[in-house]
Amino acid sequence: MVPVTSLNLADYASTAIHKTLFKQAVLRSLRSQVQAAQMPLPNTLLWFRHRSVNDLADANQPDATASCLRTLPSELLQMIALQLSLSDAASFALINRRLSMLIGPTYWPRLRTSAVIQGHREQFLNTLARDLPSWFYCHSCSHLHPRDRVGPPGPFNQPSKPLWCLQTNSGGDLWPYVHVYSYTFNFHHLQLVMLRHYLGPGYGISTDELSFIQVSESGKSEPRGRITTLLSVEARVCGKPARLCLRLQTWAVLHTRLPDLALERSKCVWVCHHLVADEGEMFQLIESSLNENSTRSERPREPKCHRCRRCNFNFQLEVLDTVSDGPAIVITKWLDLGSGLTPMDPKWRILASAFQDGDNRNEQVSEAEKCKMDFEKEEGMMQQAVTLRNASYLSDQRYKDTMSKWLFGEWTLQAGQRMHLCHWSDILLLSLGLLGLMLCAVIWQSACCENQGY
Ligand SMILES: [Zn+2]
Numbered sequence: 001m002v003p004v005t006s007l008n009l010a011d012y013a014s015t016a017i018h019k020t021l022f023k024q025a026v027l028r029s030l031r032s033q034v035q036a037a038q039m040p041l042p043n044t045l046l047w048f049r050h051r052s053v054n055d056l057a058d059a060n061q062p063d064a065t066a067s068c069l070r071t072l073p074s075e076l077l078q079m080i081a082l083q084l085s086l087s088d089a090a091s092f093a094l095i096n097r098r099l100s101m102l103i104g105p106t107y108w109p110r111l112r113t114s115a116v117i118q119g120h121r122e123q124f125l126n127t128l129a130r131d132l133p134s135w136f137y138c139h140s141c142s143h144l145h146p147r148d149r150v151g152p153p154g155p156f157n158q159p160s161k162p163l164w165c166l167q168t169n170s171g172g173d174l175w176p177y178v179h180v181y182s183y184t185f186n187f188h189h190l191q192l193v194m195l196r197h198y199l200g201p202g203y204g205i206s207t208d209e210l211s212f213i214q215v216s217e218s219g220k221s222e223p224r225g226r227i228t229t230l231l232s233v234e235a236r237v238c239g240k241p242a243r244l245c246l247r248l249q250t251w252a253v254l255h256t257r258l259p260d261l262a263l264e265r266s267k268c269v270w271v272c273h274h275l276v277a278d279e280g281e282m283f284q285l286i287e288s289s290l291n292e293n294s295t296r297s298e299r300p301r302e303p304k305c306h307r308c309r310r311c312n313f314n315f316q317l318e319v320l321d322t323v324s325d326g327p328a329i330v331i332t333k334w335l336d337l338g339s340g341l342t343p344m345d346p347k348w349r350i351l352a353s354a355f356q357d358g359d360n361r362n363e364q365v366s367e368a369e370k371c372k373m374d375f376e377k378e379e380g381m382m383q384q385a386v387t388l389r390n391a392s393y394l395s396d397q398r399y400k401d402t403m404s405k406w407l408f409g410e411w412t413l414q415a416g417q418r419m420h421l422c423h424w425s426d427i428l429l430l431s432l433g434l435l436g437l438m439l440c441a442v443i444w445q446s447a448c449c450e451n452q453g454y
Pocket residue numbers: 138139140141142143145163165166
């Protein structure tokens with residue numbers, strides 16, 4: 001494929017995908033026309049007959065397509081377009097100026113209406129986006145958007161003009177699982193990561209851009225008392241067929257060794273909408289884990305796996321002892337977000353709309369287990385290493401030295417790096433703005449004085 005950075009029609013005509021479309025259509029059309037008229041195949045078109053589709057798709061072939069197109073009469077080109085689907089005909093019209101004038105006005109306007117419902121517009125724009133690595137097709141509004149108008153899920157490095165369709169959040173997000181306001185993971189992130197996996201490093205975003213760690217201090221003034229929580233997120237593309245999986249680990253450091261108070265403070269723990277710490281099986285699980293921790297002498301090798309049957313994901317819950325801050329409840333969960341091809345993918349829908357679909361019990365045990373296994377098989381930090389790393393951030397409040405201070409007692413590492421809210425350029429712009437305002441105020445005041453005759 002020949003990548004292009006803008007809609008250059010001449011370059012676009014030379015891309016392999018359009019050559020293939022054109023040549024397949026020519027063969028189909030000619031076969032029917034020649035058979036109907038019982039005529040020999042014209043010499044100019046014999047070139048197509050002896051080549052396989054794979055040969056035709058080779059972008060390094062001499063650019064015979066463009067010269068052949070120039071020799072064909074308009075009627076034949078229109079007949080070829082009739083053999084194509086709407087999305088293919090709209091792509092065919094982009095090959096050169098003549099075709100765009102001849103065929104474009106017939107097919108392009110139709111992409112604005114019923115084609116949206118039938119998927120032709122999506123197919124056309126997705127084909128177009130393959131030649132435009134810095135753009136992507138948006139399923140929310142059926143338009144192409146520049147990739148750099150989608151910021152990472154964390155709070156830093158956000159674009160100055162974010163997409164309006166991101167703000168409406170029509171496709172849902174992973175709030176029920178992360179439970180942190182500063183990390184907003186939506187379908188665009190899933191789509192862009194999978195786009196890079198499918199098409200190569202020039203497209204989409206990397207899995208590293210999704211990684212995130214946040215430590216929050218809360219409850220100092222509340223009767224329940226002080227609690228420190230940590231969330232870490234890692235993303236990997238796993239398995240066959242490929243899908244994006246997340247590993248989320250949450251810590252709740254309870255800052256007490258008194259059993260009753262520890263149980264009371266553990267009510268802030270959250271797995272998903274269906275598994276909250278202050279009720280049902282989750283309460284019993286936490287209570288038994290805390291009791292077990294106070295009586296045993298060493299940490300169990302492998303904590304037991306549990307599952308939310310409604311969201312269909314696996315999680316592990318363990319109680320670990322911190323040296324100075326008492327027991328901590330650690331929950332690790334593995335989410336399978338699907339292939340990222342459409343927001344209607346059941347895997348994404350179940351997770352992104354856990355509120356609405358909460359009563360749909362999913363009994364596919366093997367799928368949830370497979371997500372965990374596939375994730376841990378991929379290259380990267382093992383689960384145990386992540387637990388040790390997170391413990392070291394919490395130890396002696398190291399997070400205060402190693403992470404960026406965020407608002408209201410929160411410290412963050414985004415994409416493995418410390419970020420800053422303001423850049424020097426922002427500060428300079430702000431200073432210039434203030435200076436301008438002061439200047440205006442002085443001028444206005446002097447003008448007032450002159451009017452009053454002083
Ligand atoms: Zn959009």
